[in-house]
Amino acid sequence: GQQLNQSPQSMFIQEGEDVSMNCTSSSIFNTWLWYKQDPGEGPVLLIALYKAGELTSNGRLTAQFGITRKDSFLNISASIPSDVGIYFCAGHLRNNAGNMLTFGGGTRLMVKP
Amino acid sequence: EAQVTQNPRYLITVTGKKLTVTCSQNMNHEYMSWYRQDPGLGLRQIYYSMNVEVTDKGDVPEGYKVSRKEKRNFPLILESPSPNQTSLYFCASSLQGTLWNEQFFGPGTRLTVL
Numbered sequence: 001g002q003q004l005n006q007s008p009q010s011m012f013i014q015e016g017e018d019v020s021m022n023c024t025s026s027s028i029f030n031t032w033l034w035y036k037q038d039p040g041e042g043p044v045l046l047i048a049l050y051k052a053g054e055l056t057s058n059g060r061l062t063a064q065f066g067i068t069r070k071d072s073f074l075n076i077s078a079s080i081p082s083d084v085g086i087y088f089c090a091g092h093l094r095n096n097a098g099n100m101l102t103f104g105g106g107t108r109l110m111v112k113p
Numbered sequence: 114e115a116q117v118t119q120n121p122r123y124l125i126t127v128t129g130k131k132l133t134v135t136c137s138q139n140m141n142h143e144y145m146s147w148y149r150q151d152p153g154l155g156l157r158q159i160y161y162s163m164n165v166e167v168t169d170k171g172d173v174p175e176g177y178k179v180s181r182k183e184k185r186n187f188p189l190i191l192e193s194p195s196p197n198q199t200s201l202y203f204c205a206s207s208l209q210g211t212l213w214n215e216q217f218f219g220p221g222t223r224l225t226v227l
Contacts, residue, residue, distance in 0.1 A: 006155070040221070041218075041221070042117075042218025042219055043156070043218050088156065090155075100158065100171070102172070103148075103155030103156040106153075
């Protein structure tokens with residue numbers, strides 16, 4: 001299957017700092033998604049991006065769909081303790097093989113109050 | 114309450130002993146899917162189902178079976194589990210196959226195969 005490289009793998013930041021994480025792929029995707037997973041829970045969708053170049057915000061979160069369709073980033077501004085969790089990017093591609101949703105390896109975010 | 118439920122939440126078993134992890138959703142969703150989550154690898158899709166009686170392989174289907182006899186249920190079957198299937202498993206559903214981006218995930222099943 002396709003590979004998504006997500007970085008950084010983990011971040012330990014001070015409350016109030018901004019956070020940036022990104023995903024890159026060797027192949028193009030039609031859609032990029034960003035999820036957050038809290039401990040003991042399943043992932044929850046944060047932002048969905050449908051067009052190359054699209055920039056979308058959801059509160060303190062901003063994500064962009066790269067022009068090349070091979071990358072995406074997620075920024076979190078003014079981090080707070082409840083931002084702690086694992087953030088996953090995911091790319092969707094529909095082709096002859098079917099509907100495939102490929103996830104990155106995750107970025108573990110830790111916020112120090 | 115609209116939700117995706119999985120059972121069991123935790124399971125420890127031995128190599129070769131057949132097991133089934135159930136998944137059920139009460140939202141009348143057409144699309145359901147199974148993922149496994151391993152450290153550093155994110156979530157990898159095992160199987161998905163666009164509707165009743167329609168199932169397709171995901172990225173890592175080897176060693177797994179699924180069935181979709183009813184809309185609300187999508188069990189994951191391991192006929193002969195092996196230690197490399199030790200993982201955290203998530204079931205997910207969405208209203209339609211084209212709305213896969215609005216997937217609701219279950220709480221997860223942590224499986225250990227000894």
